[in-house]
Amino acid sequence: MSIFLILGTRPQIIKSAPIVLESSKQGLDIEIVHTGQHYDYKLSQVFLEEFSLPDPVINLDVGSGSHAFQTAEIILRLEKVLMANRPSLVIVPGDANSALAGGLAPVKLGIPIAHLEAGARSYEMRMAEEINRRLLDHCSDILFAPTVNCKDNLEKESVMGRIHVTGDTMFDVFLRFQEEVDGCNVLDQIGLAPNDYTLLTLHRAENVDDAKRLRGILNAIQDSKLNTIFPIHPRTKNRMEAQKMSLEDTNIRVIEPLGYVEILSLLKNSVMLLTDSGGLQKEAFWSKTPCITIRERTEWLETVQIGVNKLTGSDPDRIYQAINEVKERYDEIKNRFEFNPFGDGKSSIKIIKILKEIQ
């Protein structure tokens, strides 16, 4: 009997890649089921190709829609697949709707689940992902916690499953692709010089679905006059188009979404990162790039405590001030990237070993 790994979004593919690659090395049979939550080439297929992952055995083709639609449809479609195939275990990475639905369907059929990136908490209860990961953690049999902080969160909530602190699989894949990142010529292609620009990403519903808030964030960055490059998520692009918001002739240059190696290359060579992404905060940390997180809270508190990640919420004044602070204290911040709480880059080896023991 094989193990199924359910994924459907860009960050889930990144988190899962080292697990799938390591499983084939260690002779463990893991098959990918894609929910279809992300369907654009640049949000999904490009990553499967970059990581040389096997094609998903099934694509549920759920597509976009409300949270209820997405979650319910995935559960319904996945249930049929699980009943026909009866995997011995289902692995679910992260906290997207595909993760929650990908966990609920097997649990209701009595199929055990393992949650990858368990115990991450932002304590922002309005954030869809916070709800998803909490529910998932409470019905998981196995919880792969990336950090000690995540394990502590799980213990505080008295989850029932077995917790393993393994390190972060995103760090594994980050290390694995360093050579490709260093050899990448995306800066030349875009016409950027190293250390001469800031990288911006924004896609959280809380920030981009509210036009006033989105305008305020972008205005603060325009006021800062930073040379800014902005690979835009389709959600953000759609919202901006609907609001007739344009960044033409400003210091913010919008480009299409990028692949994994390209975005890491842009990140490594940028002066700072402005983001509301969860994963990029960690990738900035490993790239030794100062980060400003346009959220009130973060799951990756360690990066804030170390002093290389600053939380601003969406308030334009706080964003503007944080940018100035990073500029003023740049050398001092750059010296703070020493301790890495995200493991040793071998978490996927540990995870596959644990999975083999229980198979």
Ligand code: UD1
């Ligand atoms: C989802 C995850 C989020 C993750 C993000 C990474 C949830 C609740 N959120 O947010 O945790 O950080 O993925 O990208 O699951 N769209 C396209 N093409 C696509 C996919 C989406 O154009 O391939 C557009 C559609 O207009 C869609 C919107 O983006 O309605 C939002 O997509 P959705 O999958 O609902 O959420 P994300 O914002 O991508």
